[in-house]
Amino acid sequence: MRLSSPIYTLKREAKLLTRSTEIKLHQALDQIAKREGFQDWGHLASSYAKNTPSKAVLQQLDAGDMALIAARPGHGKTLLGLELVAMAEKSNRTGYFFTLSDTVLDIRNRLDKLGIDPDQFDQTVTIDTSDDICADHIISRIDNTAKPALILVDYLQLLDQKRSNPPLEVQIRKLKAFAVAQRASVILLSQIDRRFDLSVNGMPGMDDIRLPNNVDLSLFSKRCFLHDGKIQIEQTA
Incomplete structure (x- = not known):
């Protein structure tokens, strides 16, 4: 599954999301991962590592x-x-x-x-x-x-x-x-x-x-x- 943006851009987006919504970083990462079509950030990161x-x-x-x-x-x-x-x-x-x-x-x-x-x-x-x-x-x-x-x-x-x-x-x-x-x-x-x-x-x-x-x-x-x-x-x- 192809990411909409490079993984480092998604990480930066998650950090910005924590500042604007006050949710925890792991929650922001999971939220972005689900938007990209993955179960959670761990699933996204694992997939990226295999296909980087x-x-x-x-x-x-x-x-x-x-x-x-x-x-x-x-x-x-x-x-x-x-x-x-x-x-x-x-x-x-x-x-x-x-x-x-x-x-x-x-x-x-x-x-x-x-x-x-x-x-x-x-x-x-x-x-x-x-x-x-x-x-x-x-x-x-x-x-x-x-x-x-x-x-x-x-x-x-x-x-x-x-x-x-x-x-x-x-x-x-x-x-x-x-x-x-x-x-x-x-x-x-x-x-x-x-x-x-x-x-x-x-x-x-x-x-x-x-x-x-x-x-x-x-x-x-x-x-x-x-x-x-x-x-x-x-x-x-």
Whole structure:
């Protein structure tokens, strides 16, 4: 059964409901779950855990893959990425999150939305919020003696923001070569151009990727687009 909104949005709605009606949180959660067609919140959460989009994406990520997760702001690309690296250990991988956008507090707030314990996340995923993040920096931080790496980078358009960093395509090719050589999976979050908001298309595509600087998008073997709670996964032929 498909939810009308992402689960974190439903949780936020439940919290707002407790403030406006003074009912307890568990009652608000159950009320929303019944509206969505479930017996209670536990039933909804169990169903979501079995069918979460992150599982579908993770199952399609192979060793050596370069993947792109793209969406307009507020449509869940960062949350999906965090879910993926949070699941890395269970799939016998080592999770890494490199972000040029979020602070540690931002990350903890996002994890809270997902119902993931931030302290538990810290124990299984390496988090890097350095301003020096680029392909060389990322590669230098990966422990090649450990399990295959699942690397999340936030985000594509910021990698060459520093003038001292190599051009974006040079960095993407270097990350691709590293992924293949080390049997790692690299996921880059990406912005969608704001022009998409004026489009009649229901889902963004490769033509909507915001690219201030040129990069060969065929280097990405998997692409995932999100919009209004829907997800579309593509792969190169």
